[in-house]
Amino acid sequence: MATVFYISSLIAIIATIMVITRHQPIHALLYLVVSFMAVAVIFLSVGAPFIAALEIIVYAGAIIVLFIFVTMMLNLGRETAVQEKQWLQPKVWAGPSVLAFVLLAQMVILLTKGNAAPMNMQIVEIKRVSVSLYGEYILALELAGFLLMAGIVGAAHIGKHKKKHLHRFLQEDNNVEEQFQKRDPVTIISEEKEAPEPVA
Amino acid sequence: MTPLQLTALLPYILLAAASIVVILLIAFKASHTVIQVVGFLLMCGVAVSLFAVKELLPVSILPLFEIDGFALLFTGLIIFCVLVVGLFSFIYFEEREENPKEYYILLFLSTLGAATMTISRHFISLFIGLEILSVSLYALIAYLRTRNNAVEAGMKYLVLAALSSAFLLFGMALIYMETGSMEFSAIAQKLGASSALFITGIGLMVVAIGFKLALVPFHFWAADVYQGAPSPVTSFIATVSKIGVFAVLLRFAQTIHLQSYPLAYFIFAAIAIISMIAGNLLALQQQNIKRLLAYSSISHFGYLLVAFLPGNAGSNEAVFFYLAAYSLTILSAFGIITLLSNRQQDADHPDFYRGLFWRNPLMATVLTAAMLSLAGIPLTAGFMGKFIVLTTGVRQGLWLPVLVLVVTSVFGLYYYLRIISLLFAEAPAAGPKEKTLHPFFYTATYTALIVLVLLLVWIGVFPSGVIEGIKAFL
Numbered sequence: 001m002a003t004v005f006y007i008s009s010l011i012a013i014i015a016t017i018m019v020i021t022r023h024q025p026i027h028a029l030l031y032l033v034v035s036f037m038a039v040a041v042i043f044l045s046v047g048a049p050f051i052a053a054l055e056i057i058v059y060a061g062a063i064i065v066l067f068i069f070v071t072m073m074l075n076l077g078r079e080t081a082v083q084e085k086q087w088l089q090p091k092v093w094a095g096p097s098v099l100a101f102v103l104l105a106q107m108v109i110l111l112t113k114g115n116a117a118p119m120n121m122q123i124v125e126i127k128r129v130s131v132s133l134y135g136e137y138i139l140a141l142e143l144a145g146f147l148l149m150a151g152i153v154g155a156a157h158i159g160k161h162k163k164k165h166l167h168r169f170l171q172e173d174n175n176v177e178e179q180f181q182k183r184d185p186v187t188i189i190s191e192e193k194e195a196p197e198p199v200a
Numbered sequence: 201m202t203p204l205q206l207t208a209l210l211p212y213i214l215l216a217a218a219s220i221v222v223i224l225l226i227a228f229k230a231s232h233t234v235i236q237v238v239g240f241l242l243m244c245g246v247a248v249s250l251f252a253v254k255e256l257l258p259v260s261i262l263p264l265f266e267i268d269g270f271a272l273l274f275t276g277l278i279i280f281c282v283l284v285v286g287l288f289s290f291i292y293f294e295e296r297e298e299n300p301k302e303y304y305i306l307l308f309l310s311t312l313g314a315a316t317m318t319i320s321r322h323f324i325s326l327f328i329g330l331e332i333l334s335v336s337l338y339a340l341i342a343y344l345r346t347r348n349n350a351v352e353a354g355m356k357y358l359v360l361a362a363l364s365s366a367f368l369l370f371g372m373a374l375i376y377m378e379t380g381s382m383e384f385s386a387i388a389q390k391l392g393a394s395s396a397l398f399i400t401g402i403g404l405m406v407v408a409i410g411f412k413l414a415l416v417p418f419h420f421w422a423a424d425v426y427q428g429a430p431s432p433v434t435s436f437i438a439t440v441s442k443i444g445v446f447a448v449l450l451r452f453a454q455t456i457h458l459q460s461y462p463l464a465y466f467i468f469a470a471i472a473i474i475s476m477i478a479g480n481l482l483a484l485q486q487q488n489i490k491r492l493l494a495y496s497s498i499s500h501f502g503y504l505l506v507a508f509l510p511g512n513a514g515s516n517e518a519v520f521f522y523l524a525a526y527s528l529t530i531l532s533a534f535g536i537i538t539l540l541s542n543r544q545q546d547a548d549h550p551d552f553y554r555g556l557f558w559r560n561p562l563m564a565t566v567l568t569a570a571m572l573s574l575a576g577i578p579l580t581a582g583f584m585g586k587f588i589v590l591t592t593g594v595r596q597g598l599w600l601p602v603l604v605l606v607v608t609s610v611f612g613l614y615y616y617l618r619i620i621s622l623l624f625a626e627a628p629a630a631g632p633k634e635k636t637l638h639p640f641f642y643t644a645t646y647t648a649l650i651v652l653v654l655l656l657v658w659i660g661v662f663p664s665g666v667i668e669g670i671k672a673f674l
Binding site (some may be wrong): 115139140149150153158162 | 216264299342668
């Protein structure tokens with residue numbers, strides 16, 4: 001299964017290069033998913049299906065979904081809907097899809113024709129992994145918890161918004177505008193281009 | 201885990217608990233003052249527990265940790281530095297940041313990372329310790345997020361530290377591939393003649409360690425980060441983070457006899473020599489005092505590597521003594537920078553120091569003592585540190601590094617003395633005096649500075665007591 005290994009490695013490298021050269025975060029994330037999937041196929045090809053599944057579940061699944069949610073939440077606004085339509089052209093998703101399709105084909109070949117254990121190695125049960133993780137390496141696991149805490153506290157501090165104290169006139173202005181929006185959304189949309197930016 | 205092992209871990213458990221205690225205090229809306237005082241007491245508790253567990257040692261917690269006198273000594277130095285840095289932080293952040301409390305969580309977490317490295321005997325604990333340290337430092341450097349250069353410095357550190365971690369992991373993977381183990385002692389056993397894979401692995405790990413210690417040619421971040429980070433955080437980077445990394449480097453090198461591999465030895469000797477030369481030359485033209493201290497720290501860690509090269513018990517003593525002297529010195533220098541900083545910017549411009557002696561003789565005296573110690577003038581700790589490093593080098597016959605050390609120290613004198621001459625220059629018209637908001641903490645900070653300087657002189661004049669103390673632990 002050396003060919004599968006080389007093809008997936010190539011895909012992983014191409015996809016990762018695309019990640020760091022894209023300008024739009026969402027486009028980069030699409031390629032990042034492909035990159036993770038390529039790594040998963042590499043694991044599958046050397047006979048480690050459990051790690052391959054973990055790679056998909058943890059990285060391509062959980063982490064990327066978080067990234068995408070955050071990116072989507074950052075892009076709130078009326079203009080973004082139009083912008084998104086412009087961005088969602090075939091040239092954007094064609095690249096990742098082709099790469100993903102190659103990976104899928106490889107996986108199908110692996111699952112149907114691949115021999116069971118291509119590498120001569122000892123098989124470690126999942127149970128033994130978890131027992132050693134919660135046995136002798138328990139302190140490392142707890143320290144990893146502190147590592148996450150450091151990341152979260154740091155991100156929470158740097159991402160925190162400063163409290164804005166508006167002058168009362170500005171606050172009233174805001175309220176008026178909000179009421180106006182609630183009452184008559186249609187006129188707002190039709191006058192989208194002329195409407196001045198609401199005072200933040 | 202046996203009760204004995206748990207007891208031996210007590211200082212580290214306390215340290216980890218400190219960050220959680222601070223989180224709880226924030227949740228219950230404790231004031232900045234309360235958090236500062238509780239944090240201080242907790243760190244004192246850690247220091248006391250270090251003495252309490254001293255009798256039990258050495259205890260090893262297989263496979264990750266080894267708690268011995270060596271680890272306690274380095275952890276003790278780290279805790280001492282954090283006590284001082286924490287004290288400086290209060291005034292600094294109280295005035296500048298509307299949200300100074302999370303700072304202490306991050307401070308204690310990064311201390312935990314550095315302390316974990318001192319007891320590591322395994323690549324996994326080394327890496328996790330290093331990552332806890334770096335991840336907390338990213339946020340600490342960019343803590344004043346309204347200042348552009350702080351965010352820039354944090355970003356630079358983030359990218360470079362992440363890259364260096366990748367190098368470290370790849371190096372570890374190569375060594376694991378060669379020896380089939382990640383424990384230092386097991387690596388030492390399974391390692392026969394020096395193989396290409398092993399040396400490549402060591403070379404890649406040197407990149408990461410060189411980055412953390414800001415050794416040439418991995419030093420490019422140092423000046424920008426030192427300048428951009430808040431002054432207390434800069435002093436933390438200059439002391440705690442480097443002590444932790446150096447401790448683990450020492451333990452690793454000692455266990456696998458790193459210095460007996462000619463190529464590895466050559467790499468470290470070369471890094472030491474170019475760090476000493478480049479650090480001192482780059483500092484010569486530097487006006488900004490924080491950048492100057494960054495370059496000076498590059499050259500000081502070059503000196504430290506000269507003591508690291510022999511790789512025997514004597515070199516451990518020399519390294520620890522030098523690190524302790526350097527930490528005392530740099531902490532007192534950064535203490536002055538912190539006190540002089542105003543709301544808008546840190547006191548890194550030479551104008552802050554022009555004629556300081558005529559305005560505030562106490563601060564000027566402390567800074568003068570610190571600069572003299574950095575330059576290695578007799579009667580200061582810096583001189584004794586350099587002397588011991590030189591003795592270690594000469595005993596081993598390392599003539600080239602020792603010669604470079606002496607010559608570059610002379611260059612170093614120029615820029616340290618330039619700052620001192622600035623302090624005694626013609627005084628400009630005194631600006632309006634700023635109101636001191638927290639008289640108690642100002643007094644505490646001044647007391648800490650005076651104690652630091654007295655320690656500097658005491659170690660410089662009577663080093664034998666300290667050396668005996670170090671020998672008793674090692």
